[in-house]
Amino acid sequence: MNPFQTPIEYLKGVGLSRAEVLKxxxxxxxxxxxxxxFPFKYIDRTQFYKVKNIEPDLPYVQVLAxxxxxxxIGDKRSKRLVIQAQDDTGIMELVWFQGINWxxxxxxxxxxxxxxxxxxxxxxxxxxxxxxxxxxSPEAMRRKGNMTLQPAYNSTEKLKSFQLDTKGLQKLIGVLLEQHAKDIHENLPAYILNRYRLMNRQDAYRNIHFPDDAAKLNEARNRLKFEELFFLQYKLLKNKIYRTHKFKGNVFDKVGPCFNNFYHDKLPFPLTNAQKRVLKEIRIDTQRGVQMNRLLQGDVGSGKTVVALMSMLIAIDNGxxxxxxxxxxxxxxxxxxxxxxxxxxxxVETALLTGxxxxKERRILHEKLENGELKILIGTHAxxxxxxxYKxxxxxxxxxQHRFGVEQRAKLWRKNVVxxxxLVMTATPIPRTLAMTLYGDLDVSVIDELPAGRKPIETLHYYxxxxxxxxxxxxxxxxxGRQVYVVYPLIQESEKLDLKNLEDGIEVMSREFPLPEFRISIVHGKLKAAEKEFEMQxxxxxxTQIMVATTVIEVGVNVPNxxxxxxxxxxxxxxxxxxxLRGRVGRGAEQSxxxxxSSQKLSNDGRxxxxxxxxxxxxxxxxxIDLQLRGPGNIEGTQQSGVLDLKVANIATDQELLILVRKCVEEIFEKDPQLSQPEHQILHQATQTKNSGLSWDKIS
Incomplete structure (x- = not known):
């Protein structure tokens, strides 16, 4: 049995009650x-401070005195023990309020x-x-803990009541390493360790928890980050190859009258070069006889819907x-x-299906869908x-797509035998490294041009x-003759948050923009669908000239005026x-x-x-910039994806390493996709079993 799969209660020093709280x-x-x-920080015990150099705002310090x-001094509740400690630069006071006698x-x-x-x-x-x-004593100076970088671990009040604070966790991890460090087997080929100058796996785990010095800590981190990203990218690329072989795709071998008539007679503006490039990529994908899985990224207003429509017209031309x-x-x-x-x-017959x-409409729609008359169906989860x-x-x-679960998307795929x-579309531009991680098993297309004639939106910051x-x-x-959106973060006033709210906003707007000269629409999430639609229309x-709304209008509203x-x-x-939100304007030819x-008080991130x-x-x-500020786990959609449960690596700060790792994995798949060559046996074992030490599959 893999010793690292041993239930935590059986580790020396844990037991049932501590195991329960750890879980x-x-x-x-x-x-x-x-x-x-892993430790979230390290306390530097490699240096000693002189008393005269101690400042109150310093973190933990070590003094020899x-x-x-x-x-x-005092009695009962005010009782305390005060000891003076002196070095060659001055005197400091040490104070105890508890355990005084001991x-x-x-x-x-x-x-x-x-x-x-x-x-x-x-x-x-x-x-x-x-x-x-x-x-x-000379021995004390050499002892583990003194003169090292000491790990600090996340703990909780409940854990502390079981003596599982940083010290307690340190102790358990120390015991685990003492007993089983020898069972941490290597899972990367020797040539990769040499090429990228990576520390071996045993030493990496030792030094991430109990680093000998700052240099060794950096080496350990780098090794474990590489490993984490390597197996994540390996899994994504393997899924991509597996799907390519498993799922055959319908072949769209012709471009027919639907596409050509639309392109020559109905398209209201010339396609940008970026749109043409993406259409070509989709065209190639749909001719290969394997299922296309392509992510289409494009900024707000870049013309993704037109590309999607023209791709669908090719499908319709092929029956x-x-x-x-x-x-x-x-x-x-x-x-x-x-x-x-x-x-x-x-x-082409087109219909809308929502909740x-x-x-009566649904029945007709279902019939047309089953007999193949209906060619384009647009809708929600319905x-x-x-x-x-479908026929x-x-x-x-x-x-x-990040707003849909995996199972919801899979249900659509099962609607056809083949x-x-x-084609997955997103109007939230995703940094390259995050796209490689979130959508690493998809091919990625980017529309990075705006249609001709669009003027850049001018953005102003007012206090x-x-x-x-x-x-x-x-x-x-x-x-x-133009119209205006006004967006509020809240619908009603909140006791906890000192923010502008829509209800107060409507009052202010109604005073400032009175009837009959001005008219105001109001849209928010608490309105019924019919009321919302009426106000939108x-x-x-x-x-109406002004729409007062919450972020419900973040997507899906297109008013060029x-x-x-x-x-x-x-x-x-x-x-x-x-x-x-800014992308709701700038959709016409006029300057937007x-x-x-904002308030005068701004946090650094807010500014x-x-x-x-x-x-x-x-x-x-x-x-x-958003990725740098918020970190990958908070970027919209990444939490539910489950992909970014990274323990050491950080997509925001380890971008160069991720690109390096991706290339390394791609090389392996090019040369030896089955991992059958002798130098890849160690990889094959690591990806097939849990017997090689820690299980890599938990990483993603």
Whole structure:
């Protein structure tokens, strides 16, 4: 049996009650989980401070000093033990409020001690409360723990009540390494270790927990990051190859009248070079006889829907049906309206299916779908209901796929005997390294050009003190015949959050923009679908000049006449959300504006976000900064993907390493996809069994 799969209760020093709390609080179920509970920081015990150099705001410090005086001060609750410690630069006070009798008995005046703790000050003197004390000796200076980088582990109050604070966890991990370090087997080929100068696996685990020095710690981290990213990329690429071999795809071997008529007679604008490139990539994919799985990234307004439509027209020309699945009714309706406006009536049979579709319409729709008359179906989760049966589904387009679970997407694939080709679209630009990790098993296409004639949106940052200027600007734009969005972070006032809210906003807007000269639409998540649609339509038709809304309008609203987006408390929104909201304007030929309203008090991150929005309209540049600020785990969609459960590597800061690792894995698949060559036996074993030490499959 793999010793690292041993249940945690059987490790020396754990037992049943401690095991229970480790499982509940930290998810540590076995020895492997404990070994992979890495320190979150290290306390530097490699140097000694002189008393005169101690500052209260320093982290933990270590001092070598002689005890010169001790006394107990006060009584009962105010009782404390104060000991003076002196080196050649000054005197500091050591204070104990608990365990006084034991401490007084065991610490000896006149002796030198290694003193370790968090410094403070009292009456202008350096002070330390409840420090760790060890009598000085040459042996003490060499002992593990002193003169090293000490690991600090995440713990909880519950764990601490079982003596499982940093010290307690250190001790358990020390025992585990002592017993089983020899069982940590290598899982990377020797030539990879040599080529990338990687530490061996045993030493890496020892040094991540108990580093000999800073250089060894860096080597250990680098090795474990490489390993973690290596097996993640290996798994993604293996899935890609497996799917290519397992899932045959329908061959779209011709471009027929649907595509050609649309391209020559109906397309209202010339395609950008980026759109042409992506269409070509999709065309090649759908001719190979294997299922296409392609991610289409494109900034807001870059023309992804047109590319998706033209890809579906190729499928229709080859005798297949198609569908688009969107996460919300608003977005599904938007896609339907856009496609209907592009193809017109009588070109290809197109329908919309959502939760709001009446039963009578559904029956007709189901019939047309089953007999093959209906060629393009657009909808929400309703598309994957069992009642929805296609005659011959050939292509599926999934918009904002991270909002759908794996099982939901798979249900669509099962709607046809031969799995349909899949095009996944996202308007949230994803940094290259994150795309390689989240969508590493997909081919990636990028539309990195905006259609000709689009003017870049001008973004301004106004503080609360500029509100009157903002109102004046709104009136100027409305006087030109334009429309304005005003977005609030909350619907109602909150006791906990000091933020602008939509209800107060409507009051203010109604005063500032009174009837009959101005009309306001109101849209938020608590409205019923019919009410929401009614308010949207009023704004779309130009019956209202201002739409006051929450982030429900983040996607799926297309009003070319709207030229101003005002975002209240903009500092409280993430960069990708700000970018999405800004993308609601700038859809016509007129100059558009985005005004970011914020309070005077801004956090450093808040200031960076707003400055970034003012500085650039490039979604990919914005996404890189967002990744740096928020980390990969918080980027929209990455949590539910389950891919980014990384323990050591960080997609935001380890981008170069990830690219290096990806190339390394690609090379292996090119030369030896079955891992049959002698030098890859170690890899083959690591990926097939759990007997080679720690199990790699947990990484992703």
């Amino acid at each position: 509940k609080e930290l998810g540590i179920h076995n020895a492997e989980d404990l070994l992979r509970h 002689r005890l010169t005086h001790k006394e107990i 401490v007084e008995k065991n610490l000896h005046i006149g002796k030198a001690y290694i003193i370790f703790g968090k410094p403070g000050s009292f009456n202008g003197k350096a002070q330390m409360s409840h420090p760790e004390m060890e009598m000085y 297949f049906q198609t569908c688009i699945m969107a996460p919300t009714e608003i977005l599904a309706t938007q896609h339907y309206q856009t496609i209907k406006s592009l193809v017109g009536d009588g070109f 709001s579709t009446p039963k 598309l994957i209901e069992d009642a929805v049966q 011959n589904l050939g292509m599926v387009v999934i918009d904002e 799995p349909p080709h899949v 609360e003190s500029h509100r009157l200027r903002m109102f004046g600007f709104m009136k100027q734009e409305i006087a030109k 009023r704004f779309i038709k130009g019956e 709207a030229s101003v987006m005002i975002i209240e408390n903009a500092e409280r929104f993430g960069l990708s959300q700000l970018h999405q 504006f985005c005004i970011l309203m 960076i976000r707003l400055n970034t929005m003012v500085k650039t309209n490039n979604g990919f540049e914005i996404s890189e």
